Amino acid sequence: MKEGNVIISSESVILRDAKESDLDNYVKWMNEGEWKEFDAPWEKRITDLPEEEIKVRFIELYLSEREEPRRRVIIADKNDVPIGWMNRYNKDKYENTWLVGIDICEDGYLGKGYGTECLRLWMDYLFNNSNKENIGLKTYSFNDRMMRVAEKLGLEQRGIEPDIIEWKGERLDRLFYSMDRVRWNSQKH
Numbered sequence: 486m487k488e489g490n491v492i493i494s495s496e497s498v499i500l501r502d503a504k505e506s507d508l509d510n511y512v513k514w515m516n517e518g519e520w521k522e523f524d525a526p527w528e529k530r531i532t533d534l535p536e537e538e539i540k541v542r543f544i545e546l547y548l549s550e551r552e553e554p555r556r557r558v559i560i561a562d563k564n565d566v567p568i569g570w571m572n573r574y575n576k577d578k579y580e581n582t583w584l585v586g587i588d589i590c591e592d593g594y595l596g597k598g599y600g601t602e603c604l605r606l607w608m609d610y611l612f613n614n615s616n617k618e619n620i621g622l623k624t625y626s627f628n629d630r631m632m633r634v635a636e637k638l639g640l641e642q643r644g645i646e647p648d649i650i651e652w653k654g655e656r657l658d659r660l661f662y663s664m665d666r667v668r669w670n671s672q673k674h
């Protein structure tokens with residue numbers, strides 16, 4: 486299987502298939518990084534697994550499947566340094582919608598515009614390679630950067646589940662943002 490195939494890119498960022506050489510970065514990300522504090526840190530997930538199982542999960546998730554459109558990609562900077570990942574998923578109740586997720590896992594790359602650029606590219610890719618009418622994302626009310634990125638790209642806040650969890654003494658809302666295909670194509674981004 487061809488590795489590292491570029492899915493979509495711009496001047497500053499590359500969204501591509503994973504390579505075996507990304508494995509060490511992935512294991513590192515599971516163990517450290519600010520991202521872990523912001524992506525639903527109360528949920529049980531791969532970061533909690535022993536290293537050998539993390540490696541198996543990486544192979545399963547990133548090297549074994551190449552669906553169209555892709556379920557997940559590695560984010561790399563313009564020099565092909567891996568810095569995080571993006572994914573898309575689809576719960577049954579949103580049959581006409583892709584839900585998307587993003588984590589920039591290298592702390593030095595946070596807050597420098599990469600998230601905005603990646604989400605813009607990923608939305609273009611998903612709309613252009615499927616017939617889904619909406620793209621949505623979920624985040625929590627403590628995640629100012631994620632909310633700002635969604636708003637900068639014109640996603641609308643369509644739902645709020647108030648007071649859904651308490652984390653570090655703060656009551657958090659879960660927010661749902663969404664964009665439809667017609668509006669995405671008509672807005673300049």
Ligand SMILES: CC(C)(COP(=O)(O)OP(=O)(O)OC[C@H]1O[C@@H](n2cnc3c(N)ncnc32)[C@H](O)[C@@H]1OP(=O)(O)O)[C@@H](O)C(=O)NCCC(=O)NCCS
Pocket residue numbers: 519520521523524525587588589590594595596597598599600601602623624625628629630631633634637
């Ligand atoms: C959320 C995330 C993808 C955003 O990507 P990013 O590259 O950091 O964001 P950008 O630099 O593109 O944009 C951040 C925006 O938030 C603003 N911002 C940063 N910190 C902020 C704060 N504390 N309050 C309000 N706005 C803030 C920035 O000013 C910028 O807006 P601007 O361009 O209008 O100035 C990234 O921060 C990340 O991966 N975080 C950790 C994991 C995570 O939260 N994943 C999402 C889970 S839902």
